Amino acid sequence: MHRDRRRPYRALGAALAATGLLLAAAQTSSTAAPAGTAPVVENHAVQDVTLPPAHADFDYQIGGAYTPPKGVKAVSRDHTAKPADGLYNICYVNAFQAQRGAEGQWDEDLLLRDANGKIVYDGGWHEALLDIRTKEKRERIAAKVGGWIDDCAAKGFQAVELDNLDSYERSDDRLDHADNVAFAKLLTRRAHDSGMAAGQKNAADMVGRRKAMGFDFAVTEQCGQYKECEQYAKAYDDRVLDVEYDAKGMANACRTWGDRLSVVRRDLDVKPRGEKGYVFAHC
Numbered sequence: 001m002h003r004d005r006r007r008p009y010r011a012l013g014a015a016l017a018a019t020g021l022l023l024a025a026a027q028t029s030s031t032a033a034p035a036g037t038a039p040v041v042e043n044h045a046v047q048d049v050t051l052p053p054a055h056a057d058f059d060y061q062i063g064g065a066y067t068p069p070k071g072v073k074a075v076s077r078d079h080t081a082k083p084a085d086g087l088y089n090i091c092y093v094n095a096f097q098a099q100r101g102a103e104g105q106w107d108e109d110l111l112l113r114d115a116n117g118k119i120v121y122d123g124g125w126h127e128a129l130l131d132i133r134t135k136e137k138r139e140r141i142a143a144k145v146g147g148w149i150d151d152c153a154a155k156g157f158q159a160v161e162l163d164n165l166d167s168y169e170r171s172d173d174r175l176d177h178a179d180n181v182a183f184a185k186l187l188t189r190r191a192h193d194s195g196m197a198a199g200q201k202n203a204a205d206m207v208g209r210r211k212a213m214g215f216d217f218a219v220t221e222q223c224g225q226y227k228e229c230e231q232y233a234k235a236y237d238d239r240v241l242d243v244e245y246d247a248k249g250m251a252n253a254c255r256t257w258g259d260r261l262s263v264v265r266r267d268l269d270v271k272p273r274g275e276k277g278y279v280f281a282h283c
Helices: 004-009 135-155 165-170 177-193 204-213 229-235 247-257
Strands: 020-022 040-042 048-050 058-061 074-078 088-094 159-163 197-201 217-221 240-244 262-266 280-282
Touching: 048 197, 058 240, 058 262, 088 135, 135 159, 135 177, 159 177, 165 177, 165 204, 177 197, 177 204, 197 204, 204 229, 217 229, 229 240, 229 247, 240 247, 247 262
Parallel strands: 058 074, 074 088, 088 159, 159 197, 197 217, 217 240, 240 262
Antiparallel strands: 020 040, 040 048, 262 280
């Protein structure tokens, strides 16, 4: 997960330039978004994907799924969860780092290591960084992450957010933009081939490479607090879903972008409704 405690090095994902916009109904399935809520984008990949509806009430549920509050039209949930009926569903995948404590689920050579052979960790969340420096390793890692992406599609999600695109910022210069761009390409193509849109997660400094990476929209954290919303809004034609974690950031996001972007305030641990500390608010 990627939130405020690691904010000094935010990022993820990016956007794919579509070859054309079509006014069409949303994909049909038991969990598909209602027809007409979002356009369909024809990608250079294999098939059309449905973008999230612009300026729709949004809920961020990656810490645990629960019945969305009234009025919510789009929701993001972890890839292990099921999508919400009748909404636009975004599937959260930790793509560039291993989940905390999950190092053993990866081949040892796929975990990024320092000069002493020790695993390089995201200091904020103690997640091992994945070693995406070579084409061979990127393809092996993408095969595993791609399985999660395929599962998202099979469950009925319309899109995927691929977290930790900015892992290079926590790599002590062992990774660079080129490594993460190359890996993002593999994952967005897998998402498109599965019929899903792919969302850039944070990484305002990577917005300019959205076409190369292949993303279609953005999921951001605290773009209001850090005055990054405009960059994403311009890049993605306002198809931006922003999560704020404190009152100041929420106030700024609502004042400057609340009439154009999807903005929600959540608690830092994105707890399910009913748990102590749960926070949910819209502009």
